[in-house]
Amino acid sequence: xxxxxxxxxxxxxxxxxxxxxxxxxxxxxxxxxxxxxxxxxxxxxxxxxxxxxxxxxxxxxxxxxxxxxxxxxxxxxxxxxxxxxxxxxxxxxxxxxxxxxxxxxxxxxxxxxxxxxxxxxxxxxxxxxxxxxxxxxxxxxxxxxxxxxxxxxxxxxxxxxxxxxxxxxxxxxxxxxxxxxxxxxxxxxxxxxxxxxxxxxxxxxxxxxxxxxxxxxxxxxxxxxxxxxxxxxxxxxxxxxxxxxxxxxxxxxxxxxxxxxxxxxxxxxxxxxxxxxxxxxxxxxxxxxxxxxxxxxxxx
Numbered sequence: 001x002x003x004x005x006x007x008x009x010x011x012x013x014x015x016x017x018x019x020x021x022x023x024x025x026x027x028x029x030x031x032x033x034x035x036x037x038x039x040x041x042x043x044x045x046x047x048x049x050x051x052x053x054x055x056x057x058x059x060x061x062x063x064x065x066x067x068x069x070x071x072x073x074x075x076x077x078x079x080x081x082x083x084x085x086x087x088x089x090x091x092x093x094x095x096x097x098x099x100x101x102x103x104x105x106x107x108x109x110x111x112x113x114x115x116x117x118x119x120x121x122x123x124x125x126x127x128x129x130x131x132x133x134x135x136x137x138x139x140x141x142x143x144x145x146x147x148x149x150x151x152x153x154x155x156x157x158x159x160x161x162x163x164x165x166x167x168x169x170x171x172x173x174x175x176x177x178x179x180x181x182x183x184x185x186x187x188x189x190x191x192x193x194x195x196x197x198x199x200x201x202x203x204x205x206x207x208x209x210x211x212x213x214x215x216x217x218x219x220x221x222x223x224x225x226x227x228x229x230x231x232x233x234x235x236x237x238x239x240x241x242x243x244x245x246x247x248x249x250x251x252x253x254x255x256x257x258x259x260x261x262x263x264x265x266x267x268x269x270x271x272x273x274x275x276x277x278x279x280x281x282x283x284x285x286x287x288x289x290x291x292x293x294x295x296x297x298x299x300x
Contacts, residue, residue, distance in 0.1 A: 005077070008070060010037035011049060015067045016139050019057045092121035095287035099144040101227050103274055104128040106249045107144065107160035115294050122287045129227065141288045142278035146271070156275040159295050165268045166206070167248035169260040174240040181243075181264055184214040191242030192218035193233040195226040205245045207267035214267070218245075 010023075013034065017023035020031040042049050049063035059067065099108065104126060116124060127140065144159060168187075181187055184207040196202045202223070204215040220242050224233045230246065237244035238259045244251070248268065254260040276295065278288060 004037075004040070007037045007041040007044075009074065010034045011041055011063075012067060012070055012074060013139075014038055014050065014057065015059055015063065090121050091119060091286035091290045093285065093287045094123045094125055095142075095285070095291055096125045096127065096140040097142055097144065098127045098129070098140040100146075101128045101230070102247055102250070103144040103160070106247060107274060111159070111295060111298070115291065118294065119287070119290050122290065124287075124291075141285055142276055142291070144274050144276055146274050153280060154277040155280045156277040157292065157296065158273060158299065159276040160273050161249075162273045163270055164273055165248040165270050166245060167251050167255070167265070167268050168205070168207075168243055168245045168263040169237065169251050169255060170243040170263055171238055171240045171259065172261045174237075174242065175261055175263070177240075184216050184264060184267055187216050187218050187243060187264075190218075190220070192220035193222045193224070193236055193242045193244045194218060194220060195230060195233065195246075196223050197226050206269055207264060208269040209267045213269075218243075 010029075010033075013023040014020055017025075020034050023029075023034050024031040038050060045062075047062045048060050049066060051058045051060055108126065112124060112126075116122070147156075170190075174191075178190060179186075181190065184205070187205065192205070194202055204217045207214045207216070222233060222236055222241060224230060230250075233244055234246070234251070234254065236242070238254060243263055244260075248255075251260060255262060276292070278284070278292075284292070
C-alpha cells in the first residue's frame with residue numbers, strides 16, 4: 001500500500017492546524033485541495049483519519065496514530081531534501097519561527113529586514129504567541145524563548161540584546177494625584193495594570209536593589225492577556241489609569257516622550273536576553289542554518 005507524499009503532507013498540515021481553512025492559510029494552498037488530498041488518503045488507507053463537522057475537524061484514533069508516526073518521518077524527508085538545498089548559491093525555502101510577542105516587537109525588527117535582504121529566496125514565517133507550545137509539534141524550525149522557558153535537548157544561541165529590564169511606569173498626571181511610590185510595597189496602595197498568561201498565571205511584579213528582591217502581588221482595575229492586548233494596558237497607563245510593569249524597551253518611546261514617568265527606577269530588575277533554540281540534529285535546514293549564521297555575525 002502506497003500513499004502520495006503530498007497527500008500525507010496535506011493531512012499533517014490539516015491535523016496541526018485543526019482545520020482545512022487554517023491549514024490552507026498556513027500552507028498558501030486552498031481548503032478544497034487539502035480536503036481532496038485527505039479524502040484521497042483516507043480512501044487509499046481504507047480508514048477515516050478525520051472527523052469533520054461544519055465547525056471543527058478532529059483526529060480519529062487512526063489519524064492520531066498516523067500523525068504521531070508521520071511527524072518525525074516528514075521532518076527527516078525535509079532534512080534529506082534540504083541536503084541538496086545546501087549546494088545552492090543562495091539558500092531557499094521557508095523558515096518558521098515560534099516567538100513570544102515581546103521578541104516579535106523588540107528583537108526581530110532589527111534582524112528581519114536585513115536578513116530578508118541578504119536571503120531573498122527564503123520566506124520567513126513568524127508565529128507570535130505567548131503559550132509555550134511544542135515548537136516541533138507545531139511544525140516550526142526554531143523558536144525564541146528566555147532562559148527559564150527553554151526546552152530540554154535543544155541548542156540555544158543568544159539573539160538580540162543580552163541584558164533587558166522590567167520597568168514600572170505611570171502617567172505624570174496619575175502620579176501627581178496618587179503620589180510617587182518610594183518602595184515596591186507602596187504599589188499595594190496603587191492601581192496597577194496587570195497581565196495574565198493564557199495558562200491563567202498572573203506573575204507578581206519583581207524588583208531588586210542592593211541584593212534585596214521584592215515581589216509584589218499587585219491589584220488594579222485592568223487585566224490584559226499577555227500578547228496582543230498589552231498595548232491596551234500601555235495606552236491605559238498613558239491615560240492615567242494606573243501603573244504598568246513591562247519590558248523597558250517596550251515602554252521606552254513613551255518614557256522618552258514624557259507620556260509615561262519612570263516609577264521605582266532604582267529597583268528595576270535586569271534579566272538575560274532571549275535565545276534562539278532549535279533541535280540538536282546534525283543536518284539543519286538550509287534556511288535555519290542561514291539564519292543562525294546571520295544572527296551570529298551580528299553579535300559584537
